[in-house]
Amino acid sequence: MQHITRLNPHTLPLHGVAASRNLEQQAAALLPAHTLMQRAGLSVARLALAMAPHARTIWIACGPGNNGGDGFEAAVHLHQWGKTVHLTWTGLGPTQAALPPDARAARDKALAAGVPMVNEPPAQFDLCIDALLGLGGRLDASRAGNALMLDWLARMQASGAPRLSVDLPTGLDADTGVASDLIAACAVSTGATAHFTLSLLSLKPGLFTAQGRDHAGQVWFDDLGAGALLGEAVGSSANAWLLGADQGGTVSKLTQAHASHKGSFGDVAVLGGESTATSHMAGAALLAARAALHAGAGRVYVALLGSPAVSVDLLQPELMFRNIAAVDLAHSVVVCGCGGGTLVAGVLPKVLQEAPRLLLDADALNAIAQDAAVQTLLTERHVRGWATVLTPHPLEAARLLGTSAASVQAQRLGSAQTLAERFACVVVLKGSGSIIAAPGLVPRINPTGNALLATAGTGDVLAGMVGAAIARGQSAHAAACSAVYAHGQVADVWAEQRGERALTASGMWG
Numbered sequence: 001m002q003h004i005t006r007l008n009p010h011t012l013p014l015h016g017v018a019a020s021r022n023l024e025q026q027a028a029a030l031l032p033a034h035t036l037m038q039r040a041g042l043s044v045a046r047l048a049l050a051m052a053p054h055a056r057t058i059w060i061a062c063g064p065g066n067n068g069g070d071g072f073e074a075a076v077h078l079h080q081w082g083k084t085v086h087l088t089w090t091g092l093g094p095t096q097a098a099l100p101p102d103a104r105a106a107r108d109k110a111l112a113a114g115v116p117m118v119n120e121p122p123a124q125f126d127l128c129i130d131a132l133l134g135l136g137g138r139l140d141a142s143r144a145g146n147a148l149m150l151d152w153l154a155r156m157q158a159s160g161a162p163r164l165s166v167d168l169p170t171g172l173d174a175d176t177g178v179a180s181d182l183i184a185a186c187a188v189s190t191g192a193t194a195h196f197t198l199s200l201l202s203l204k205p206g207l208f209t210a211q212g213r214d215h216a217g218q219v220w221f222d223d224l225g226a227g228a229l230l231g232e233a234v235g236s237s238a239n240a241w242l243l244g245a246d247q248g249g250t251v252s253k254l255t256q257a258h259a260s261h262k263g264s265f266g267d268v269a270v271l272g273g274e275s276t277a278t279s280h281m282a283g284a285a286l287l288a289a290r291a292a293l294h295a296g297a298g299r300v301y302v303a304l305l306g307s308p309a310v311s312v313d314l315l316q317p318e319l320m321f322r323n324i325a326a327v328d329l330a331h332s333v334v335v336c337g338c339g340g341g342t343l344v345a346g347v348l349p350k351v352l353q354e355a356p357r358l359l360l361d362a363d364a365l366n367a368i369a370q371d372a373a374v375q376t377l378l379t380e381r382h383v384r385g386w387a388t389v390l391t392p393h394p395l396e397a398a399r400l401l402g403t404s405a406a407s408v409q410a411q412r413l414g415s416a417q418t419l420a421e422r423f424a425c426v427v428v429l430k431g432s433g434s435i436i437a438a439p440g441l442v443p444r445i446n447p448t449g450n451a452l453l454a455t456a457g458t459g460d461v462l463a464g465m466v467g468a469a470i471a472r473g474q475s476a477h478a479a480a481c482s483a484v485y486a487h488g489q490v491a492d493v494w495a496e497q498r499g500e501r502a503l504t505a506s507g508m509w510g
């Protein structure tokens with residue numbers, strides 16, 4: 001059994017509902033009947049014991065399908081290990097004639113072993129197990145039996161007892177990470193009651209993006225032997241990959257040749273930070289520029305738009321200020337758009353046609369969304385073999401796609417991939433569980449980062465970090481993956497070392 005932390009050493013394959021069912025069928029065909037569910041139940045029971053070794057009373061809520069079957073199997077073990085187990089069962093679903101065969105066998109086994117099956121959850125329990133719905137479930141208030149499920153989920157939440165969700169938290173979509181409105185109250189806020197999810201056979205993408213992280217809590221994984229049985233089929237059928245520490249960070253400067261010079265680490269030029277009579281956004285460009293410097297770029301230039309009031313950064317005097325006409329677009333990695341305001345639209349055509357390595361953020365993305373001609377210039381870059389990274393947050397992505405932020409969030413993986421294909425770019429769709437997509441590649445999900453990053457300017461910092469990684473020689477895709485991972489890690493280390501103290505964008509280095 002594997003515990004998936006944000007510092008997971010390996011990049012791991014993720015499988016949505018259809019791909020998971022496919023793996024399950026292939027694995028089941030190679031094993032005696034009921035084996036997978038038996039393994040699943042044992043795994044659930046073991047993790048329950050590890051989570052709450054001193055628990056005496058355990059409530060297991062089982063549903064109408066195979067997820068419930070896993071709960072019945074687990075109940076047998078926990079009962080035999082001397083725990084007081086209370087099993088509650090929803091009964092069959094409204095359209096079901098019988099339990100699926102694996103689950104029926106598991107239920108018969110639990111009854112034969114003498115595990116008490118009760119109508120009411122126990123008044124007090126030390127641990128609860130949610131085996132209501134898994135891959136095949138979709139909560140729906142209008143369906144018979146769902147009121148019971150919701151009542152039980154609410155009791156679990158209200159109890160404050162540790163909770164173990166089998167395969168998925170009931171009500172969370174395995175593909176998208178969208179949680180049913182009906183379980184909004186079940187999200188685990190940071191530091192609250194322990195909540196664990198044991199993903200079985202495959203890891204599901206929905207556990208790691210959108211609302212997934214809030215609902216899943218700490219994720220554990222047991223592949224039930226599928227990796228050993230199916231080998232390469234597991235990786236080749238992945239719908240997404242969860243980034244691990246092995247996804248290739250930037251090479252340390254200390255491992256470079258002694259004869260390196262500042263030119264060896266590449267130039268980054270930040271274009272943005274509009275100043276007008278009424279607003280000054282230079283700070284956004286400075287944040288990106290400083291971040292690029294601290295991420296190891298050799299030289300960093302800043303070209304501010306409008307009538308800038310600054311020509312030196314006194315706290316970071318290494319930054320060089322240039323008029324935009326004096327920026328070497330051809331030989332720098334250009335980071336364009338941070339605080340770019342409306343003026344960035346005026347420089348975009350030139351930048352798109354002259355900068356072979358380009359990152360577009362914030363107002364540059366908004367300008368592209370509004371102008372079909374500029375969109376054509378963007379897609380043409382791919383034909384020239386030029387590298388482009390877009391770093392939208394959900395609203396910017398929605399503008400580019402001509403949809404709403406809610407629609408983007410409802411399909412984060414799909415939205416990022418559509419953007420990547422439409423504009424022939426690498427795309428970082430930001431937010432909890434950032435998605436990195438590229439044309440023809442399986443998308444990546446980033447596990448690092450936390451809500452401390454939800455503060456103005458952290459996106460500018462990310463833009464600078466990606467720019468620096470490209471300047472130091474990584475491909476646009478590798479740079480996006482490594483920088484997004486490292487950016488989130490800063491917030492995770494901050495949380496460990498300084499707890500709730502607010503993180504500021506300019507506090508992300510040093």
Ligand SMILES: NC(=O)C1=CN([C@@H]2O[C@H](COP(=O)(O)OP(=O)(O)OC[C@H]3O[C@@H](n4cnc5c(N)ncnc54)[C@H](O)[C@@H]3O)[C@@H](O)[C@H]2O)[C@@H](O)CC1
Binds near residue numbers: 063096
């Ligand atoms: N069959 C096997 O060998 C294995 C199955 N596994 C478990 O099986 C689960 C998938 O099983 P299922 O496909 O049966 O899916 P579920 O256990 O999620 O149950 C779906 C069943 O409930 C019904 N249903 C869906 N939504 C409902 C609702 N709102 N109200 C009432 N009934 C509803 C469906 O019609 C279906 O019959 C996995 O999540 C995992 O826990 C694992 O044990 C791995 C091995």
Ligand SMILES: Nc1ncnc2c1ncn2[C@@H]1O[C@H](COP(=O)(O)OP(=O)(O)O)[C@@H](O)[C@H]1O
Binds near residue numbers: 431
């Ligand atoms: N709750 C969160 N969990 C993880 N990462 C987050 C969270 N909130 C924000 N972030 C990250 O913080 C950064 C915010 O970027 P953005 O929305 O562009 O803000 P700004 O433009 O103010 O800098 C992104 O990298 C995003 O992924």
Ligand SMILES: [K+]
Binds near residue numbers: 134167168169
């Ligand atoms: K469940």
